[in-house]
Amino acid sequence: MKKFFAQAYLWILLILLYSPIAFIAIYSFTEAKAFGNWTGFSTKLYGNLLTGNITGGHGLIQALENTLLIALVSAVASMILGTISAIGIYHLRGRKRKAVQFLNSLPMINPDVITGVSLFLLFVFLGFSQGYLTVILAHISFCTPYVVLSVLPRLGQLNPNIYEAALDLGATPAQALWKVLIPQLRPGMLSGFVLAFTMSLDDFAVTFFTRGTIGLETLSTFIYADARRGGLTPELRPLMTLIFLIILVVLGLLNTRQGKNAAQNHINL
Amino acid sequence: MSGHQNIIIDIEHVSKSFGDNQVLKDISLYIREGEFVTLLGPSGCGKTTLLRMIAGFLEPDEGTISMKWDGKAGNPDFKDVAGIPPHQRPLNTVFQRYALFPHLDVYDNIAFGLKLKKVPKDEIDARVRKVLKLVSMSDYEDRDVESLSGGQQQRVAIARAIVNQPKVLLLDEPLAALDLKMRQDMQIELKEMHQKLGITFIYVTHDQGEALTLSDTIVVMNEGRIQQIGTPTDIYNEPVNSFVADFIGESNILNGTMVRDRRVSFIGHEFDCVDEGFGENSPVDVVIRPEDVIISDKTEGAQFTGRVKSCAFKGVHYEMYVDTDSGNELQIQDYDAFEPGTEVGMSINPDDIQVMRKERTENVVDCEIIDSTHIELFGETFECAPFTPGPDGHYRARFPFSKVELWDHEDEGVTTGEVWFILYKGDHYHLTVRTDSGEYVYVDTDDIWDKGDLVGISIQPGDIIVESQDGQEK
Numbered sequence: 001m002k003k004f005f006a007q008a009y010l011w012i013l014l015i016l017l018y019s020p021i022a023f024i025a026i027y028s029f030t031e032a033k034a035f036g037n038w039t040g041f042s043t044k045l046y047g048n049l050l051t052g053n054i055t056g057g058h059g060l061i062q063a064l065e066n067t068l069l070i071a072l073v074s075a076v077a078s079m080i081l082g083t084i085s086a087i088g089i090y091h092l093r094g095r096k097r098k099a100v101q102f103l104n105s106l107p108m109i110n111p112d113v114i115t116g117v118s119l120f121l122l123f124v125f126l127g128f129s130q131g132y133l134t135v136i137l138a139h140i141s142f143c144t145p146y147v148v149l150s151v152l153p154r155l156g157q158l159n160p161n162i163y164e165a166a167l168d169l170g171a172t173p174a175q176a177l178w179k180v181l182i183p184q185l186r187p188g189m190l191s192g193f194v195l196a197f198t199m200s201l202d203d204f205a206v207t208f209f210t211r212g213t214i215g216l217e218t219l220s221t222f223i224y225a226d227a228r229r230g231g232l233t234p235e236l237r238p239l240m241t242l243i244f245l246i247i248l249v250v251l252g253l254l255n256t257r258q259g260k261n262a263a264q265n266h267i268n269l
Numbered sequence: 270m271s272g273h274q275n276i277i278i279d280i281e282h283v284s285k286s287f288g289d290n291q292v293l294k295d296i297s298l299y300i301r302e303g304e305f306v307t308l309l310g311p312s313g314c315g316k317t318t319l320l321r322m323i324a325g326f327l328e329p330d331e332g333t334i335s336m337k338w339d340g341k342a343g344n345p346d347f348k349d350v351a352g353i354p355p356h357q358r359p360l361n362t363v364f365q366r367y368a369l370f371p372h373l374d375v376y377d378n379i380a381f382g383l384k385l386k387k388v389p390k391d392e393i394d395a396r397v398r399k400v401l402k403l404v405s406m407s408d409y410e411d412r413d414v415e416s417l418s419g420g421q422q423q424r425v426a427i428a429r430a431i432v433n434q435p436k437v438l439l440l441d442e443p444l445a446a447l448d449l450k451m452r453q454d455m456q457i458e459l460k461e462m463h464q465k466l467g468i469t470f471i472y473v474t475h476d477q478g479e480a481l482t483l484s485d486t487i488v489v490m491n492e493g494r495i496q497q498i499g500t501p502t503d504i505y506n507e508p509v510n511s512f513v514a515d516f517i518g519e520s521n522i523l524n525g526t527m528v529r530d531r532r533v534s535f536i537g538h539e540f541d542c543v544d545e546g547f548g549e550n551s552p553v554d555v556v557i558r559p560e561d562v563i564i565s566d567k568t569e570g571a572q573f574t575g576r577v578k579s580c581a582f583k584g585v586h587y588e589m590y591v592d593t594d595s596g597n598e599l600q601i602q603d604y605d606a607f608e609p610g611t612e613v614g615m616s617i618n619p620d621d622i623q624v625m626r627k628e629r630t631e632n633v634v635d636c637e638i639i640d641s642t643h644i645e646l647f648g649e650t651f652e653c654a655p656f657t658p659g660p661d662g663h664y665r666a667r668f669p670f671s672k673v674e675l676w677d678h679e680d681e682g683v684t685t686g687e688v689w690f691i692l693y694k695g696d697h698y699h700l701t702v703r704t705d706s707g708e709y710v711y712v713d714t715d716d717i718w719d720k721g722d723l724v725g726i727s728i729q730p731g732d733i734i735v736e737s738q739d740g741q742e743k
Contacts, residue, residue, distance in 0.1 A: 161368035164326055167355040168362045169382035169433065179381075183372040 021244055028237035035232060046238045054235045063222035064239065070132070070207075070218060071200040074139035078196040081140065082147025083189050087181075089148065090155040104145045115142055116209035123210060130212025138210040139200045146199060147192030154188035194250070275301045276337070277436060277469055278323065279347065283332035285318055289707065292318050294493040296332070300437075300471065300486075305463050307472045307480040310490035311516070316473045317441060319490075323471065324362050324439055325355035336360075337436070360437040361430035366446055367422045369414040375401075375425050376410040382433040400428040403462065420451045427462070437469040444479065456482050477517050481505065489513050492709075510625055511699075514556040515692055521562075521599050523695045525555040525624070533624055536695060537595030538573045540617060544624040554625045559588070559602040561621035564613050571614025575599070577607045591615070597695035632673070632711055636666045636735065644735055647726075648706040649684040653733035663738035670699065670713035672732035675724045682725025686710065688718045702726065 028046070032039040048054050052061050089100050107115065119138045120130075128134055162184070166176035182189075204220040211221065226233055278300040285293040292315045300306050308316040321327045322334060328351060336359065338348040350358060361382070369378050376397055383393045401407050404424040409417070414425060423443060430438055443459075444452045460483055463470050474480055480487050481501045489496040489504060489512075497509045508514035511522045525535030527547040533540055535555045547553060568574045575593040587606040591599050591613060599615075607613055637645040638658045644651055646666055653666065679685040689709070690701035700712045702724065710726060718724070 159366060159368050161364040161366065162370060164355070165362070165364055165368040165370070166381070167326075168324060168364075169429065170356045170385045171381075172356055173354075175385065180370055183370075 021240075024237050025241045025244070028241045031234070033231065033234055035234075035237070045235050049235045049238050049242075054233065059217055059222055060226075060233055060235060060239070063217040063219050066132075066216060067201060067218040067220075070136055070139060071197050074136050074143055074200045075193050075197040077136075077140045078143035078147050079189055079193045082144045082192055082196075083151050083182075083185060085144065086148045086151035086155060086185075086188075090152060104148050107142050108145050108149075112142075112203070112205035116206040119206065120209040130210060131214045131216055134210045134212065135207055135216065135218075138206050139203065142203075142206060143196035143199050146195045147189070150192035150195060151185055151188040154185050158184055191254075194254070198247075275303075277302045278337075278471075279335045280319075280323075281333050281335075283319070283322065283329040283334065285315075285322065285327065285330050292493050293329075296493075296495055298488060298495065298498065300469060302337070302436075302469055303467055305460075305470045305472065305483060305485045307474060307484040307487045308490060309474060309477060309480040309487050309516075310496075311475055314490040315493040316475075316490050320362075320439055320441055320471065320473050323437075324360065325350065325353060325358050328352070359435060360439055361433050361435040362439040362441065363423075363426050363430050363443045365441045365443070367419075367426040369422055369425055369429070371415050373414070374410070375406070375412050375414060375417070378414055378425055379429045379432050381429065386433075396432050397428075400432045403431070403465070404428045404458075419447055420455065423447065423455065427459075431462075431466060431468075435468065437471060438466075440470060440472045442474055443472075445474075445476075452479075459483060481517070489516065491516070507623055508556060508625065510628055511554045511556070511692055512690070514554075514623070514625070519559050519600060519602075521557040521559065521695060522692055523555045523557070523597065525553050527551045527553050527624065531619075533622065536573065536593050536597040536599075540572065540622055541619040542622040542624055543619050544622075547624065547626060552627050552630055554627055556623040556625065557599070557617060558621065559600040560586070561617060562599060562601045562603075563616045563618070564589070564591070564601050564603050564605075564607065565615075566607065566611060566613055568612055568614040572616040574612065574614050577609050577611045577613060579609055580606055582606070598693075599695065629711065631667055631669050633665055633667050634708060634710075635738075636664050638662075638664055638735070642730070644733070646733075647684045647686075647704040647708055647710075651683055651728060651733065652730040653735055654731055656735050664735055665738055667734045667736065668728055668732050670711050672728060673702075673710055673712040674727045674729070675700075675702070675712060675714060675716070675718065676727065677724070679723055679725045682727040684726050686724055686726050688720055688722040688724060691718065691720055 027035060027038070029041055029043065030038050031042045031044050054060055085104070089097060089104070092100060116138070119134075119141070123130055123134050158181075162180055163176050166180040167173065171179060202220060203218075204224065207218050208221055208224075211218075217225070223232065223236065226236070276299045280296055280298045280300075283293055283296045284291065292313075296315075296319060308319060310316050318327060322329055333349050333351065335347045335349050338346050338359070370381065373381065379397045379400060380393050383396060388396075397410070398407070401410065404427055406421065406424050406428065409421065409425075414422060417425065423446075427443070440459075444455050447455060456479060459470075463483075472480075472483060481504075484501055486498065487501055487504050488498050491512050497504055497513045499507075504513065504517055508517060508520075514520045514522055523535045525533050527544075527549065528534050528539060529549050530545040530547075531542060533542045533544070533553065533555060565571070573593055573595070575591040578590045578592050578598070580587055580589045583602070586602045586604055589601045589603065589607060591601055593599060593615075601615070634646060636651075639645055639650060641658060642652055642655050644653050644664070644666060651666075658664075674682070676682045684704055684706070686702040686704040688700055689703040692699040692701075694713075697713055697715050698717070700714060700718060702710045702712055704710060704726065
């Protein structure tokens, strides 16, 4: 009996968590304009999405492209910046290191609204014309700390002598960095990149405040505006389903890879 | 100057500090081509710092390091290596804990240096195979380095260094992480490798047994200074001071007095010895190796007598502690066992008595004058016997070893310190205590302290003599 309740509790939780996504996925296979009406099975919305032939919402494809571009650029930039910062922080000692790590964690705790407004004010103060550049800069600023956090533990596991060993064998400092240090840090950099990419992908508040008035829309700001205009563009349903599936696959791949590495390490011990 | 042509590395007056801590003090040393040199000393003696300077990871604060460098016309030349980065120096290092590249397999680890130098692919292949054979790892090319045992990783680390055909191979405690049996096997292999390759090995270790087994030359270091340079036999048989005698092998270190040339008195008896030139009645340290005391159950005809206190079997010999008739304790090794309680007679051959000048006979420390009864010593205020300060600003305080008082509780002393080094002198302990100010106080005591103990230090006012730096008492 106890077991039954435990099981039921788990299932209720899972249903509550995932049924909204399941509903969107199910209703992505029907043509009805309003969400919740079933007008028979159809893959027309998927077709529209892929051909770009979207009724009443041609901004959607543009917003998707913007989102991906911004996420990619800011994730790559944060990965580079974050890795360099992590190496720097790792070589600091004592109080200095603690201070910098604290500064690094501030942007992560800070509410997005405050980050957004403060960046908005900064850009206005500096006289930046707001648009792609300011959104990307803003995203880099809140993504970098996550990369730092995912690279630092890798550095801690490193044998402190391997960089010197590379120099000793004739590598210049740059070669030692590329051929020895970076390959060692790669898993940390990769998970930092994925984190940064997803953080940028679903950001609303910071984007909203820094995108300016040139009409730049990302997915989140597009959906926000779309919903206020009256009803969501039906093609959003297949799009969200696809995004969810892609994330699921990427997560699955990462997990099996990690599992394999862990198993290998286990054998080595 | 034929001897000088063989020199490959010349280190002159090198000093190095990290912050306030001076880790190397005026080190001068030269290393010959093809030599197996060991830098030996306890941890913190500066040996690894010296090695890292030779490799180029650290620069000396003072002094120069020069190396033989291949000149243009195949003409070897000496060159000051200051400012030359590690990757341009003609030497390779085997690091502590291996430092292999985990993302590369055995082959790629070893080929790393050759690939950087753009050596042709087939030559890399041949050279990697050759060194793998040399370190007995021929079938391991494709193995992941993390799947290898400690000893195997060590071999790969050695192969990775020697495949570059360096003139000098630096080894930083390469065997420290291996277990005893493996360590002994690797010692033999290293020695063979050194003979086969014919290159210079500079080896850092704190293991005196390892140093004695492997080296052509041993450099004994302590507290940032070179204590003695010599062959293993020299260092073992003729240590220059009590530190070396104690650090290398087992020894009895005793206070003695040179009666006259070739005659020394210690443990209440006079002995013939082979040392001269110390001056009559000068205080000396005497070193007797435990295996050099001739022990028998006949007390007649012996130089001195005693009673066996303990006896333990050590595999080949027995190790005994004997209380002598004068109340000293001697460690003795012999193939025969003498039961505890046995009256024994003992003698020592003149050859086996090693006499060393005492490094110091009392504490002499720089001090600052506060007033006529107080001085600043080790950064604290000490009371001392009244004296009249003169105009000269430089003073020093002298006080005997036996007059320094040590306390269990740090706050009972005027200042505090850490027991740094302990020497048993047969009937008392001679301690080196490092004060919080980084200076050293030498203490004779009957009490038992452990290395690393934190102690309070005080000195009775009447025991401190303050004098001007020119030696004149004020």
